[in-house]
Amino acid sequence: MNSRFRITxxxxxxxxxxxxxxxxxxAPMVWMLITSFKSQxxxxxxxxxxxxxxxxxxxxxxxxxxxNDVGRQFLRYMLNSIWVSTATTVFGVAVAxxxxxxxxxxxxxxxxxxxxSVLFRNMFPAVVFLMPLFIMMRWMGLVNTYTSLIITYLTxxxxxxxxxxxxxxxxxxxxxxQAARIDGCTRFQAFYMVVMPLSAPGIIATAIYSFxxxxxxxVYALTFLNDDEKLTLPVGLQRFFAEYATNWPGLMAASxxxxxxxxxxxxxLQKYFVRALTEGAVKA
Amino acid sequence: xxxxxxxxxxxxxxFGRIADHRLDYLYILPALGVMMLVIAYPIYYTVYxxxxxxxxxxxxxxxxxxxxxxxxxxxxxxSFHEVTIxxxxxxxxxxxxxxILGLGAALVLNREFVGRGVLRGLxxxxxxxxxxxxxxxxxxxxxxxxGVLGAILLQLGLIDDKLxxxxxxxxxxxxxxxxxxWKEFPFxxxxxxxxxxxxxxxxxxxxxxxxxxxxxxxxxxxLPHLKGVLVITVLLLFVANLNHFTIPxxxxxxxxxxxxxxxxxxxxxxxxxRIRFGIASAYSVILFGVMVVIGxxxxxxxxxxxxxxxx
Amino acid sequence: xxxxxxxxxxxxxxxxRAVKDVxxxxxxxxxxxxxxxxxxxxxxxxxxxxxxxxxTGGEIRxxxxxxxxxxxxxxxxxxxxxxxxxxxxxxxxxxxxxxxxMRKVAKAEIKDKVEEAARLLDxxxxxDRYPRELSGGQQQRVxxxxxxxxxxxxxxxxEPLSNLDAKLRVxxxxxxxxxxxDLNATVIYVTHDQLEAMTMADKMAVMSGGVLQQYDAPxxxxxxxxxxxxxxxxxxxxxxxxxxTRVERDxxxxxxxxxxxxxxxxxxxAAARRSETDAIILGARHSSLALxxxxxxxxxxxxxxxxxxxxxxxxxxxxxxxxxxxxxVPPDRRIAADQPVWIGFxxxxxxxxxxxxxxxxxQD
Numbered sequence: 001m002n003s004r005f006r007i008t009x010x011x012x013x014x015x016x017x018x019x020x021x022x023x024x025x026x027a028p029m030v031w032m033l034i035t036s037f038k039s040q041x042x043x044x045x046x047x048x049x050x051x052x053x054x055x056x057x058x059x060x061x062x063x064x065x066x067x068n069d070v071g072r073q074f075l076r077y078m079l080n081s082i083w084v085s086t087a088t089t090v091f092g093v094a095v096a097x098x099x100x101x102x103x104x105x106x107x108x109x110x111x112x113x114x115x116x117s118v119l120f121r122n123m124f125p126a127v128v129f130l131m132p133l134f135i136m137m138r139w140m141g142l143v144n145t146y147t148s149l150i151i152t153y154l155t156x157x158x159x160x161x162x163x164x165x166x167x168x169x170x171x172x173x174x175x176x177x178q179a180a181r182i183d184g185c186t187r188f189q190a191f192y193m194v195v196m197p198l199s200a201p202g203i204i205a206t207a208i209y210s211f212x213x214x215x216x217x218x219v220y221a222l223t224f225l226n227d228d229e230k231l232t233l234p235v236g237l238q239r240f241f242a243e244y245a246t247n248w249p250g251l252m253a254a255s256x257x258x259x260x261x262x263x264x265x266x267x268x269l270q271k272y273f274v275r276a277l278t279e280g281a282v283k284a
Numbered sequence: 285x286x287x288x289x290x291x292x293x294x295x296x297x298x299f300g301r302i303a304d305h306r307l308d309y310l311y312i313l314p315a316l317g318v319m320m321l322v323i324a325y326p327i328y329y330t331v332y333x334x335x336x337x338x339x340x341x342x343x344x345x346x347x348x349x350x351x352x353x354x355x356x357x358x359x360x361x362x363s364f365h366e367v368t369i370x371x372x373x374x375x376x377x378x379x380x381x382x383x384i385l386g387l388g389a390a391l392v393l394n395r396e397f398v399g400r401g402v403l404r405g406l407x408x409x410x411x412x413x414x415x416x417x418x419x420x421x422x423x424x425x426x427x428x429x430x431g432v433l434g435a436i437l438l439q440l441g442l443i444d445d446k447l448x449x450x451x452x453x454x455x456x457x458x459x460x461x462x463x464x465x466w467k468e469f470p471f472x473x474x475x476x477x478x479x480x481x482x483x484x485x486x487x488x489x490x491x492x493x494x495x496x497x498x499x500x501x502x503x504x505x506x507l508p509h510l511k512g513v514l515v516i517t518v519l520l521l522f523v524a525n526l527n528h529f530t531i532p533x534x535x536x537x538x539x540x541x542x543x544x545x546x547x548x549x550x551x552x553x554x555x556x557x558r559i560r561f562g563i564a565s566a567y568s569v570i571l572f573g574v575m576v577v578i579g580x581x582x583x584x585x586x587x588x589x590x591x592x593x594x595x
Numbered sequence: 596x597x598x599x600x601x602x603x604x605x606x607x608x609x610x611x612r613a614v615k616d617v618x619x620x621x622x623x624x625x626x627x628x629x630x631x632x633x634x635x636x637x638x639x640x641x642x643x644x645x646x647x648x649x650x651t652g653g654e655i656r657x658x659x660x661x662x663x664x665x666x667x668x669x670x671x672x673x674x675x676x677x678x679x680x681x682x683x684x685x686x687x688x689x690x691x692x693x694x695x696x697m698r699k700v701a702k703a704e705i706k707d708k709v710e711e712a713a714r715l716l717d718x719x720x721x722x723d724r725y726p727r728e729l730s731g732g733q734q735q736r737v738x739x740x741x742x743x744x745x746x747x748x749x750x751x752x753x754e755p756l757s758n759l760d761a762k763l764r765v766x767x768x769x770x771x772x773x774x775x776x777d778l779n780a781t782v783i784y785v786t787h788d789q790l791e792a793m794t795m796a797d798k799m800a801v802m803s804g805g806v807l808q809q810y811d812a813p814x815x816x817x818x819x820x821x822x823x824x825x826x827x828x829x830x831x832x833x834x835x836x837x838x839x840t841r842v843e844r845d846x847x848x849x850x851x852x853x854x855x856x857x858x859x860x861x862x863x864x865a866a867a868r869r870s871e872t873d874a875i876i877l878g879a880r881h882s883s884l885a886l887x888x889x890x891x892x893x894x895x896x897x898x899x900x901x902x903x904x905x906x907x908x909x910x911x912x913x914x915x916x917x918x919x920x921x922x923x924v925p926p927d928r929r930i931a932a933d934q935p936v937w938i939g940f941x942x943x944x945x946x947x948x949x950x951x952x953x954x955x956x957x958q959d
Contacts, residue, residue: 010498014392032421047435095314102311132326155322175680181667184697216414234416255417266412278478
């Protein structure tokens with residue numbers, strides 16, 4: 001037992017490595033935050049001030065106030081992003097839950113093949129499908145609508161959601177549903193009153209994953225949306241703030257605001273999110 | 285109605301069994317419908333379009349069949365060689381570095397210590413924030429005139445002129461790889477950490493009793509146990525990197541002089557910059573072929589796991 | 596409470612017949628144990644009554660009413676599961692009240708009934724806990740309580756004691772039996788443990804390979820097993836079975852084997868004559884055999900293999916040719932491995948089976 005608490009060479013090297021890595025991971029975000037408290041002028045000093053001389057919230061006030069054009073535009077993008085991400089999440093869960101349940105419980109022909117074809121989607125990140133989808137959306141008259149984005153985003157989260165939720169349903173004993181049915185539930189009531197609450201952690205995990213992916217998505221939003229009023233945050237950021245690339249503090253403040261919801265959501269529900277990511281690849 | 289909860293095969297053959305289970309399919313229909321719409325059709329259409337010359341108006345009834353001309357155009361283009369090498373360098377080094385950093389972090393985080401959860405959370409943040417924000421943050425850090433990185437290195441005397449990373453043909457790709465690794469090492473870390481937590485303590489203790497030191501325990505117990513997770517993580521990262529569009533696109537747009545151009549940015553440029561969907565489709569099919577091969581191994585790695593679990 | 600009739604019940608999974616033409620009647624207020632090795636169709640049969648599976652053929656009647664096509668919720672049956680199947684996200688009180696809630700019983704009445712059931716099962720102090728905070732025995736009681744509150748026509752129990760430790764199992768066995776006597780409930784109880792079935796049930800339905808082998812009171816099943824399967828399944832240690840050849844000389848019937856010959860009594864001889872072929876099988880319980888240390892007439896030679904003292908009885912494993920017998924002897928008998936012995940038979944307790952049909956041959 002003693003050796004477990006002895007400080008070995010490996011421990012010391014481990015700590016040094018971790019400290020370095022932590023700096024690498026966190027420093028860029030700290031620099032984003034520091035810059036965002038500077039004035040446009042102060043940011044362009046050389047050498048840069050590592051600690052701002054006159055920290056102020058000027059950039060944030062501008063971005064978050066509907067009274068000026070920049071703020072109005074920014075808040076508009078934020079609302080658009082919230083709407084698209086929320087819709088994606090809600091539809092995603094509504095579609096994933098029954099599918100995962102069926103894959104876990106029923107033994108219909110082709111079940112395995114279908115399941116792995118869904119998983120196969122994991123292997124095909126967004127961009128390859130961009131062109132044909134663009135043509136298809138154009139043909140269906142969906143270009144420049146959120147519908148096109150929501151449909152596309154749905155499929156990003158679905159394979160993972162289905163895989164994760166199937167794991168949950170696999171672990172809920174069939175006997176619980178049987179007991180519920182004997183206790184007077186219909187098949188649907190047994191699912192809704194007994195199984196659903198038990199799979200809540202899985203549903204939360206998949207919901208967060210869907211929300212974060214949709215919130216951060218860039219390429220499809222860039223391609224499908226062209227109306228300035230309709231852009232989501234990532235594209236809006238690029239088009240309206242990066243164009244005048246001189247206002248770095250403004251850009252950093254906008255990046256920070258954009259990161260807040262996902263980081264907060266992630267930190268609060270870290271456990272579930274980690275589970276969503278690792279489920280499937282790692283199973284004891 | 286109570287027809288669904290059964291696991292018995294019927295005597296009626298494949299189509300009979302499908303009919304027996306018709307209600308089951310209702311559950312997966314919405315998911316399957318969306319996936320078909322957004323995946324199966326695009327795959328088909330991409331392959332189809334790759335044999336046509338498409339008009340810039342995108343009025344597809346005017347497209348002209350031109351056989352494998354598009355493929356020939358791509359493979360004989362001057363830039364193809366350079367872009368392919370860039371793609372390989374980008375994909376390989378991003379994956380490799382993310383795995384190394386992720387493995388190291390996971391091994392340290394696998395110990396019990398106060399504040400482990402907080403540390404894990406902090407290390408994961410780069411993975412969660414949007415690639416667009418990440419690209420701007422790093423562009424600002426790399427900025428040739430006001431970038432904090434150059435300023436610090438200059439002050440420390442490590443360089444003697446202003447640091448110009450993103451406009452330097454030799455340095456631009458490594459600089460982008462750093463950003464990419466920053467963004468995705470947490471993914472490798474969390475996958476490997478989850479894998480480490482399934483290594484049975486008994487086995488490690490047995491190795492300890494057998495006289496194995498920390499390194500031998502890692503080499504003979506932990507690493508073999510992690511193999512499955514490592515394979516899947518590498519494959520996922522590999523495909524993600526092969527398709528990573530946002531970071532190169534926002535940070536350099538493929539420049540300077542194509543030095544940071546990879547397949548996926550080329551495809552986007554050809555399709556939506558030059559509006560030549562036929563060629564871009566052919567390009568996609570090539571990329572697609574590579575991914576199908578990787579995908580095959582991925583599903584194999586996953587199903588192998590599944591069989592072990594249920595068999 | 597109610598009578599349950601099984602009429603030619605059949606259940607197939609594709610070409611596999613899990614339950615084959617099973618017919619029997621569970622009388623009103625009877626405790627019937629469905630017993631057999633795993634895979635014999637007993638749990639399938641239970642699930643058919645519950646409505647969790649659909650019948651392939653035949654019908655099941657409860658109080659004379661055919662229930663084949665009713666949903667589980669409409670069958671007025673309660674079930675206790677092997678793993679208890681308590682709803683993990685509900686408290687004990689909510690678990691107990693759930694069947695009533697689903698039947699839209701008034702809240703006040705639910706409260707009364709839950710408290711009554713809790714009192715009966717001595718779990719009142721657990722009502723606010725969650726299942727994961729309970730011991731196995733307590734969970735078992737809650738599962739029982741959930742079945743009780745509804746006052747159903749039939750109770751189904753699927754190996755309810757098999758997840759308990761040995762000591763608790765004996766205690767719960769007694770409690771279940773007492774509970775049945777007090778409530779006079781119709782109970783159908785599935786178990787693979789023949790001892791459980793023997794001790795608790797009014798009647799045993801022994802199943803094997805989807806076929807009902809014997810349906811009778813436990814003591815009858817024990818004393819007159821219908822065939823070789825029942826003989827070897829019921830009783831512990833299992834009945835000793837010895838294949839033999841029937842030989843008749845001068846009006847006397849002998850059973851012979853390699854190196855031994857046993858004169859059968861008149862009654863047993865008459866029975867042996869009814870065997871279809873010369874091949875018969877002798878069956879004897881461990882307690883009906885005598886162990887002699889010297890050659891004795893009417894006893895067959897054997898050799899001690901090993902000796903297992905259990906405290907109040909000692910089991911001698913004895914080799915007869917290539918068969919091994921288990922014979923119980925008083926704990927103070929001094930016997931040792933490899934010792935030659937002679938086995939004496941109590942002809943009144945000898946069972947005879949037809950080796951070809953594997954059926955018991957009745958002795959009258």
